[in-house]
Amino acid sequence: MKTKFILFLFISSIIFTSCESPNSADESSSTTESVVSDPLPSWNEGISKQSILDFVAATTTEGNPDFVAPADRIATFDNDGCLWSEQPFYFQLQFSLDRIKAMSPDHPEWSKDPLLAAAIAGDVEKVFSFGEHGLLKLVMVTHSGMTEDEFNTEVLDWINSARHPKTNLLYKEMVYQPMLEVLDYLRANGFKTFIVSGGGIDFMRPWSQEVYGIPSEQVIGSSIKSKFEMVDGKGTIIKLPELDFIDDKDGKPVGIHQYIGKRPIAAFGNSDGDLQMLQYSAGTEGKSLQVYVHHTDADREWAYDRGSPIGGFDKGWDYATENGWTIVDMKNDWKKIYPKE
Amino acid sequence: MKTKFILFLFISSIIFTSCESPNSADESSSTTESVVSDPLPSWNEGISKQSILDFVAATTTEGNPDFVAPADRIATFDNDGCLWSEQPFYFQLQFSLDRIKAMSPDHPEWSKDPLLAAAIAGDVEKVFSFGEHGLLKLVMVTHSGMTEDEFNTEVLDWINSARHPKTNLLYKEMVYQPMLEVLDYLRANGFKTFIVSGGGIDFMRPWSQEVYGIPSEQVIGSSIKSKFEMVDGKGTIIKLPELDFIDDKDGKPVGIHQYIGKRPIAAFGNSDGDLQMLQYSAGTEGKSLQVYVHHTDADREWAYDRGSPIGGFDKGWDYATENGWTIVDMKNDWKKIYPKE
Numbered sequence: 267m268k269t270k271f272i273l274f275l276f277i278s279s280i281i282f283t284s285c286e287s288p289n290s291a292d293e294s295s296s297t298t299e300s301v302v303s304d305p306l307p308s309w310n311e312g313i314s315k316q317s318i319l320d321f322v323a324a325t326t327t328e329g330n331p332d333f334v335a336p337a338d339r340i341a342t343f344d345n346d347g348c349l350w351s352e353q354p355f356y357f358q359l360q361f362s363l364d365r366i367k368a369m370s371p372d373h374p375e376w377s378k379d380p381l382l383a384a385a386i387a388g389d390v391e392k393v394f395s396f397g398e399h400g401l402l403k404l405v406m407v408t409h410s411g412m413t414e415d416e417f418n419t420e421v422l423d424w425i426n427s428a429r430h431p432k433t434n435l436l437y438k439e440m441v442y443q444p445m446l447e448v449l450d451y452l453r454a455n456g457f458k459t460f461i462v463s464g465g466g467i468d469f470m471r472p473w474s475q476e477v478y479g480i481p482s483e484q485v486i487g488s489s490i491k492s493k494f495e496m497v498d499g500k501g502t503i504i505k506l507p508e509l510d511f512i513d514d515k516d517g518k519p520v521g522i523h524q525y526i527g528k529r530p531i532a533a534f535g536n537s538d539g540d541l542q543m544l545q546y547s548a549g550t551e552g553k554s555l556q557v558y559v560h561h562t563d564a565d566r567e568w569a570y571d572r573g574s575p576i577g578g579f580d581k582g583w584d585y586a587t588e589n590g591w592t593i594v595d596m597k598n599d600w601k602k603i604y605p606k607e
Numbered sequence: 608m609k610t611k612f613i614l615f616l617f618i619s620s621i622i623f624t625s626c627e628s629p630n631s632a633d634e635s636s637s638t639t640e641s642v643v644s645d646p647l648p649s650w651n652e653g654i655s656k657q658s659i660l661d662f663v664a665a666t667t668t669e670g671n672p673d674f675v676a677p678a679d680r681i682a683t684f685d686n687d688g689c690l691w692s693e694q695p696f697y698f699q700l701q702f703s704l705d706r707i708k709a710m711s712p713d714h715p716e717w718s719k720d721p722l723l724a725a726a727i728a729g730d731v732e733k734v735f736s737f738g739e740h741g742l743l744k745l746v747m748v749t750h751s752g753m754t755e756d757e758f759n760t761e762v763l764d765w766i767n768s769a770r771h772p773k774t775n776l777l778y779k780e781m782v783y784q785p786m787l788e789v790l791d792y793l794r795a796n797g798f799k800t801f802i803v804s805g806g807g808i809d810f811m812r813p814w815s816q817e818v819y820g821i822p823s824e825q826v827i828g829s830s831i832k833s834k835f836e837m838v839d840g841k842g843t844i845i846k847l848p849e850l851d852f853i854d855d856k857d858g859k860p861v862g863i864h865q866y867i868g869k870r871p872i873a874a875f876g877n878s879d880g881d882l883q884m885l886q887y888s889a890g891t892e893g894k895s896l897q898v899y900v901h902h903t904d905a906d907r908e909w910a911y912d913r914g915s916p917i918g919g920f921d922k923g924w925d926y927a928t929e930n931g932w933t934i935v936d937m938k939n940d941w942k943k944i945y946p947k948e
Contacts, residue, residue: 471868481678483825483867483869493857493861494861494883519842526824
């Protein structure tokens with residue numbers, strides 16, 4: 267598996283002018299008809315933007331043969347590399363490194379473990395040398411052994427303070443403005459939006475509402491096990507250092523089936539880990555939308571695809587091309603990347 | 608575990624007069640003030656009804672010290688015996704018996720298995736003699752080996768046709784009118800309502816929206832595993848004969864943590880299998896509500912509690928009494944049981 271870590275943003279004031287923007291005035295001057303404003307203002311005109319607009323129009327217009335009842339308007343989004351950046355490595359890994367450093371004074375035994383010692387020292391390269399098994403172990407150690415309330419507090423503290431070394435932005439500010447607009451646009455049209463990420467479910471949930479407008483119960487991700495206990499007379503969930511579910515590749519449609527119980531009619535991803543989710547969505551009887559975000563902007567973000575160790579886009583690229591799915595070219599399709607840009 | 612099976616109702620026209628009912632006229636004759644109508648018309652006045660009304664008023668009135676933001680207004684409901692009847696045995700078991708009979712011609716090998724042979728013959732007593740392991744095996748056999756779409760169709764066919772031998776009502780008509788009113792009342796006050804049942808998640812989801820107004824993504828239950836496969840070029844979920852999760856007792860708060868990621872501030876149950884869910888809810892920092900439905904009406908429904916093999920209410924009764932939780936007396940608190948009564 268690719269241990270997908272993730273998450274964050276912080277747009278308590280998402281400047282989203284879709285409904286209140288003044289008429290984008292052209293020749294017509296003072297008609298009383300209201301001119302529909304652009305719901306995706308950070309998107310350049312083109313087939314990517316148009317495919318999203320066309321899909322929403324077709325599925326939400328009563329009388330249209332592709333109309334879909336609101337209850338079935340399910341849209342799923344990968345997180346890392348689709349809603350926020352994921353380079354030079356998943357943000358959740360940075361959280362784990364910061365956590366293990368903070369926790370290490372209480373765990374002198376960790377210094378004898380080569381992986382954990384490397385993590386405490388912040389030696390990312392060495393941590394990676396232990397492979398996926400090593401990353402998983404690091405998550406287990408740093409995300410368990412405490413109550414859900416304690417862990418939520420740790421995540422919130424981090425997401426509200428930690429900054430990315432390249433941009434100096436808070437990690438939660440490194441979300442994609444164009445994708446925030448898609449989320450809002452879909453919700454305004456009766457869609458229910460879900461995150462379906464390889465990243466840790468417990469890591470994303472504490473801030474998904476604030477950053478994406480997605481409540482915790484609409485976040486699906488990889489998970490570790492937990493148990494229930496009465497602690498000081500209070501019913502409490504305690505996180506266990508045991509893997510429960512990997513929400514990646516084949517796991518994504520399985521997770522969607524488990525959590526939602528319906529096939530999404532729109533699915534957004536950016537890597538091979540999302541291919542099965544998009545295939546599952548494409549299996550819808552009626553009209554559906556599959557969108558891949560392609561990282562093509564080395565200046566404003568990062569450029570990577572085939573063979574990238576993070577967010578590799580090989581099989582997904584081929585399948586998307588063969589099947590006529592929408593492939594978003596970040597460099598050319600997006601006017602801006604981050605809200606604060 | 609107590610293999611909790613469940614489910615059903617059918618109230619496409621829930622006659623719920625809360626908002627449109629005429630003034631429940633008293634002395635005051637023609638004031639222009641609108642009299643607030645009763646949101647729980649099938650409940651007799653008393654401490655049970657009042658505890659629900661008081662809780663909602665306190666948590667949804669801005670300025671009240673117990674006010675709870677809408678995003679945290681999570682309410683969870685057991686299904687069997689809490690939202691619909693569960694006697695003489697869980698309705699999902701009847702579904703399984705009907706299924707295995709229908710499937711048996713394609714599986715001559717089942718006749719050599721004593722449990723399955725008994726199930727095919729409809730010998731419920733003998734099926735029960737195999738204990739929980741036997742019930743679980745019966746569910747595995749009848750709920751797997753097909754796609755999710757195929758299974759959904761089977762469930763819908765059954766729920767729209769099968770009738771209870773005692774009442775001759777469709778199973779989905781044997782839901783509790785007073786609880787439908789509670790569901791509606793909570794939703795009208797910004798609560799998100801969830802089912803958290805020991806019953807099979809795949810069995811409840813196809814009809815939860817129609818019967819309870821609860822969408823599939825807000826149904827949590829026991830589950831079997833599934834896998835993703837491309838079938839005829841179409842991304843497809845296939846149900847596997849392998850247990851995934853038992854959503855009962857300790858499993859209920861674990862399931863809530865997994866699916867919702869928030870502590871419910873209101874929880875409703877009827878048996879010992881719900882105790883931990885209610886304890887988890889009671890661990891909320893602010894105001895919370897715990898309600899047990901006590902089956903006391905042998906004439907209109909069934910009367911059972913301590914020691915009942917289905918819906919046993921022992922530890923839960925003791926804990927609820929000691930902690931001042933609301934215990935609904937069906938016979939005295941409810942004006943009617945089923946909508947069609």
